[in-house]
Amino acid sequence: MAEKAKLMQGNEACTMAAIAAGLEFFAGYPITPSTEIAEMCAEELPKVGGKFIQMEDEIGSISACIGASLTGAKAMTATSGPGFSLMQEAIGYASLCEIPVVIINVQRVGPSTGMPTSPAQGDLMQARWGTHGDHPVIALVPGNVKECYELTFRAFELSEKYRVPVIVLSDEVIGHMREKVVLPDPANYKIPVRAMPASPAGYKPYAADPNGGVPLMAPFGMGYRWHCTGLFHDENGAPSSKPEVASTLMRRLEHKVGSRAEELADYVAEGLDDCELAVVSFGSSAMAALSAARRARSEGHKVGMLRLKTVWPFPTKTVRGLLSSAKKIIVPEMNLGQLALEVERAAGCDRPVIRLGKVNGELFHPDEVFAAIKEAL
DSSP: OOOOOEEEEHHHHHHHHHHHTTOOEEEEOOOTTTHHHHHHHHHHGGGGTOEEEEOSSHHHHHHHHHHHHHTTOOEEEEEOHHHHHHTHHHHHHHHHHTOOEEEEEEEOBOSTTOBTTSOOOTTHHHHHHSSSSSOOOEEEOOSSHHHHHHHHHHHHHHHHHHTOEEEEEEEHHHHHOEEEEOOOOGGGSOOOOOOOOSOSTTOOTTSOOTTTSSOOOOOTTSSOOOOOOSSOBOTTOOBOOOHHHHHHHHHHHHHHHHTTHHHHOOEEEESOTTOSEEEEEETTHHHHHHHHHHHHHHTTOOEEEEEESEEESOOHHHHHHHTTTOSEEEEEESSSSHHHHHHHHHHOSSSOEEEEEOOSSOOOOHHHHHHHHHHHO
């Protein structure tokens, strides 16, 4: 039986979903506008046998989560702009060493300290390319409070399945907005379980499983011997500077996530089948965009809407197919064109992609998007 409707914030929904997914360890440092996640974890995790620790900073937070994950625990941290920047080196380490960890980034205006209590979506490219070098990463974007629950749970599933950091890109509006939400029956959610090797004999921590291409991961302290290093390494984890070892490792890491871009694609589409103008957006900006698109459609204009819930790996083929009938595309986002870059790449060079950026710390109003639609039409 489904639970009764609850009035909750997006940050609360993220925390509840993490605990439902089996969260065992949270390390974080308070930072607006994500602080409610740390506060709620501090209160609720001990009730289910989990551990909460407030670290000295965000570098310590993500590092502690990586250590906890190596012991087999499901681990999560939460942060915003400057803290997310501090985590980048460790995110690269987790990517190379294939350590599952979930990171909630409740975005705010930047760069630097910026506007701590105002919404933005300027971390989109940082979520993909924030750490140096090529690396695998998955990033999910909720568009409402219920999706904060659904996509945080999904983040744990994907992180454990593919041994990869998964980022949930929320923002100040989504994180603090309160909605009446009917959560699904927890009994219908299967708690993610990390695939483990059958025996320590012959265990190779970075040998790809032939069935899924992802190495099986044994927890530290359970009798399995393996070496974990940020250096390039062979299947045993031994550091190596051999070109063929480096190439094999990097191509496998990219393939295990990049090859699944269309499989991982998650989106909401409306009116795209016959549209002449498409609006593409994500997160809280998409709320105003959808309202504007529906208004234009009600006035007889062939306008469609695409809201992305998976942004990395970017589902290029899926987006290209969904936008095939559009002659023009508008991309409203609270930055100066980060999603637009990917949409331009997916759409090709034969039609204009109109950038509708906003960086003043205010949410889009439907009238702003509607005015852009009218001008484009």
